[in-house]
Amino acid sequence: MKKAKKALSISTKINFAIFLSLSIMMAVIVVSYGEAQKVDRQLRLLSESVIPLTNTIANVNVLNLEKEIIFDRILRHYEESNPDLNLIKSEMVKFESLDKEDKAEIVKAQKLLTQTLDESIVLEEAKKLANIVPLLKVISEQTESIYKSAKIIVAMEEGHDTEMLKSHSLKLDQDVDELDKLLKETLMILEKISSEEANMVLLGEVKLHDASLMVALLTFITGIVFSPVLTKIIIKTLHQLTDGVEQIAKGDFEIQIPVLSSDEVGVLSMAFNSMANELKTKEKIKTIFGQYVDPRIVDRLINESGDVESPEDGKKIMTVFFSDIEGFSSLSESLAPTTLVKLINHYFSIVSKPINETRGVIDKFIGDAVMAFWGTPFSDENRHAHDACQAALEQFESLKSLNLEIPDIINVENNEININIRIGLCTGEVVAGNVGSSGSTSYTVMGDTVNIAARLESANKQYNTRILIDETTQAMVKDEFEVRKIDLIRVVGINEPVCIYELLSRKDLLTVEHQNLRSNYESAFKHYQNREFSIAEEFLNKALVVVPDDGPSMVLLKRLNYLSDNPLGDVWDGVWNLSSK
Template sequence: MPLFNQSIRRKIVGIALGLIVLMLVTSILSMVMSSQVGVLLDELTNRYIPAYGDLARANIRSLERSVALRRMVMMKMQEAPDEEAYAARLKEFEEADRKIEAETSDARSHINAIIDDSRTPSDNAALARIDTRIETAVTELRQGMNEAHAKLLKQIDAKQMPEARGTLEHLDALRDQFNQRVDGIRGDMLKQVYASTSTVVGQQRKAIIISGIVTILAAVVGFAFALLVSSGITRPVRLLLAGTREVEAGRFDRPITVSTQDEIGELAAAFNRMVEQLRHNERIRETFGRYIDPKVVQGLIDRPEVAIDGQRRVMTIMFCDMSGFTSMSEGMTPRGLVKVMNHYFTVMSGPIRNHRGVIDKYIGDAIMAYWGPPFIEEDEPALLACFAAIDMADQVPALQKQLPDLLGIRAMPAPCDLRIGIATGEVLTGSIGSELMMSFTVMGDAVNLASRLEAVNKTYGTRILISQASADAIGSSCELREIDRLAVAGQSAPQAIFEVMSKAHGLSVPQQSLRTHYAEGLAAYRARRFDEARAAFNTALEAVPGDGPSRTLLGRIAQFEANPPDANWDGAWRLEQK
């Protein structure tokens, strides 16, 4: 509709103008009707009621005229007539006569004004009859009274008192007859007053009703008009809000409908373009998320300065490797090998992601991951890394059963297992590489140590080895066993290394016995009490047959018995190979 294709400013101005027009129409109609009622009220106040009052005063003047006449007669009937008093009474008589004429004339003037006014509804025929009756009554009164009055004066002057009394009675009869006519005219005039009053009241009630109806209609029309126009504004706003919530929820596949051509329509079109760009960016992010950990992608987007400047942070590094991979891969086709490795990486990457770790890269059959700020809190990296390692180790039995099915063989040519090394320390984080290609990674001694610990598992026959710093950070949240004091290749100072056996309170009775006797044997081994150490390690093997660290240290004891260590031996073992 053209109405909804206007700008918001024009819509709002249109609503305001429409309401103003409705208000003006209502006001003009009220003014017209009020003016009509005012005309009727003016006629009632200034014509009907004054006319009726004039007729009532004419009655009074008639009585005053009669009283004055009687007083005149009384002044003449005295033995010594009082001419001065008679003249005064005569003057009163004549004044009353003139007032009767004036009152009736004023009443007729008001009545004729009513008849002549075409603006007001009135019973002009009835008013004309009243006018005629007034004229007739006054004329007849004038004629009869003048004759009787002249006759009365002659009789009084002639001292004909009996005849004067008869003439006076005749004058009283004429007066009564006049008053009766005037009373009848007044009654009819009062009816006209009542009729005019009813008309005024009716017109006023009609004006109120019509004004109320028009006001309600104006309000309804104005509300409907405002609702229609405002809905044209608010509906696209609601659609835009709903679209925004969809985007906030991460759903970019629902563009909003552009239903107007105003500013909101332009905003909706821009919003759709933004959603399309977000959808495109999300596809890019999902695509790169297969090659770069999503946390790194998001972190680089939110804080690009981290990648540019680089930072030193304390992080926990994990290296994970599949044992027996080389022998297993020799007899596989390339497609089968890729299939096995993809499944292996999928299974082992799950616990890392579930515990908020960042997968840095896949190196052959190895996985490098790390935990630390800004991706997680500073006190969580080591614990989360160990929890992830325990879950990864728990996946090994199921993985060993799945691999033959993936390869289409009955049994694996060589057993596969897992080796994990974890170290905590200060590393450099940032984008490392050349001008042609960069990689957001971590570098430092902790990275090297984690890689060495992963390889050391092969020496001790363990799955998960962690550094001293990682063990200190974990505390009692995991069940640990100190394995040895070791100086890996590239390090001069030895440090304790620990095996992660389970989560807290997760050891079985044989495992608890193993840890206890192994700790006794390790203490005797470092004190060069090799016989005592051998007995303790054998007891540990009785608790858990095949325990790799116990067998490894028993082998060292045999070597030391043949070639005893130097006098300054500190009980640590040094690996010269990486």
């Protein structure tokens, strides 16, 4: 009993010759296209630049010859015993007219050359014309010099000043000879370029003709021998696959391709259907979980089969962000629960936008607090601190519009609610990855950097500041943002001291008032660190004259009063311990 024949594969139905023929055809077409582009550039260079430029320089040469002839006639008239001044004047008018036309032609040539060199479509070919640029400049200068010398010689002839006439005539002859030499050199260069480009065009045309003949021959052989087989076996299914791909590109993941054979085309159809089903599932997951988890994390979970790095191998340098609403407890007590939720949802939408737009990842919402982070693989490893600072400043700009919208959000006419926030930023090493139980995990970051960011957000309350950042963040953004050094502190739970700065604005946007405030405050802090408390107090009083309610100045002044009543010991590291979180 004979075994059933296996379905013929496409590779059996279509022999190696078709593959080879098509490959050769494609290679020839690619080469032909390149040659056609090159020929087109060369033709454009010839027709639009080289030939017009050659004609223009030739006109300049002709005009200079005519000027020489006319000026020579003028000098001969002067040599006559009784020169006809009216005739000389008429000749001078012709000379000046030709000179203007001559200069206009030179300007025309310069403009044409500049335009050619500026055009992006002309590449290596146009570089050959670059040698003419200095020549045209010298030709222009020489033409002007000849005109001035001619005018001087005419004036001397009229004034019968024979002493200087000979030297000026000699200079004029030298200038004319030099100009003739320059024009001939320019024309020779253009002639050489024209010849080279014409030869290249002819060679390119021969190559194109040969390539066209080869493509036609291969197309004929392929069409006669293999087209019926190809059409019968795969064209119909390929059309269906093409239509299916277009539908998927439009977001229709319900598309399915009928499987009509068990060969490679059939396998391709089944693979397409499987892909469409997988995309449908992934899109559904992204739609659902993208509302709860950053879409980029969802993408990584889907595309990498959930293989996001574990905390053990996820150590990274990131910038961590914490924010909190001032007086949230009082706000929550003054509003009904549903109204409060509505307002908080609006607030989260407003402050989330700058984070998302600067490639940050919102880790979580904790009551009214927001935790976010910037770093690889979600943002540029060299820009994460910059992006975090940018987002922090933009949030305060967004709050202005939110506070204007609060009456409409909570349906009141007279609004006494004004939302303000505090932000802490810290840059350093974190442990990033999936954290949680075997049944429930989340992608987050952990470590001292996270804790310090949270403490800095809270420290704003003590210093009456808006945004506090650590020294590492300051070092990464100091060239693009304005900051003020505030204090050297030890926060609760962290042994290492932290030098903190206030983020003020983008670079060069600080007002003169706040520049003076920063200068006085940082001078005061420097003397405070050196235990020169009386000098520090003087600078703090100057700072408070500039901005009477400046929080850091009042905090440091109060600390100086405390230290005057409670003198320090001999050993002091300049670090102030914060007693609260």
